[in-house]
Amino acid sequence: MNTQAACSIEGQIGFLGAGSIVEAMLSGILKKGLLSSDRIYVTNRSNSERLEHLAGTYGVNTTHDKFEVISASDILILAMKPKDSGEALKELRGAVHEGQLVISVIAGVSTTLIGEWLGVNCPIIRTMPNTSSAVGLSATGIAANHSVTEEQLQLATHLFEAIGTVYSVTEEELDIVTGLSGSGPAYVYYLVEAMMGAGATAGLDREMARQLTLQTVLGAAHMLMDTREDPAILRKKVTSPGGTTQAGMEVLESYRFQEAVTSAILRASERSREMGAEYR
């Protein structure tokens, strides 16, 4: 868990969208005590059961009236899918006023486009958190448009610091951040699935394979963070000449593992750019 102390924030926050990333953020924000649940409003397209779940689990206010959420909120967080965002935001044209701070977690969609759809020249901050927000360990990229004041940027940074670590980048760089750390947890889970599966296939009890894999991933992440050593150096320290790691690494290389990971991240970043153009 991120142990950084979080001071409370003023005002009310509204979420337009109630999916996985919003639940991860709610969980992280409330665990940190950044603001009380009665100052949070959540709406979605039409799923009442989902809103009931969020109200029941987190004690937040939920409604199907998007205009109620907008008028109740000092900070508005946009969290619908990129493909739904144009239609959703055009419906709200004129409802958001210039004093409200809009924060988007939507992949690929630019602050310029969001401003055009909403029909208002308001401060807009584009971010890219990841689902590790739920345990306070998101790696979040953040970029602001020209209307955002230093104070508003600090406020948004503070909000996202409650759910992890925040990195200030340019808006262009956010597409790379999306492919790398926004999608990144899925790549790590994919590796973990493969490692656990291999342990079980080789004869270990499934739970034992799971625990050994998770402790290995956790230990490796801590080694990288604590020693600040280059990952290639750490990898070499594990690899005894002619030993087991070398044998395993040769197989990964024969499948061009690094090339596959690089291509995946570049393709995901490109997809972020594509979505911004595709859904305009």
Ligand SMILES: NC(=O)C1=CN([C@@H]2O[C@H](COP(=O)(O)OP(=O)(O)OC[C@H]3O[C@@H](n4cnc5c(N)ncnc54)[C@H](O)[C@@H]3O)[C@@H](O)[C@H]2O)C=CC1
């Ligand atoms: N899932 C992830 O790991 C991450 C997702 N994101 C971004 O967050 C956004 C949401 O992603 P997820 O939570 O995964 O999607 P999701 O599909 O779980 O949730 C999308 C939500 O948007 C709502 N919605 C759709 N149309 C709406 C409308 N007109 N008004 C209000 N709400 C509406 C849906 O009802 C649903 O609650 C996407 O833009 C995605 O790019 C960003 C970082 C990480």
Ligand SMILES: O=C(O)[C@@H]1CCC=N1
């Ligand atoms: O897959 C997606 O498009 C979203 C953005 C980053 C993580 N999930």
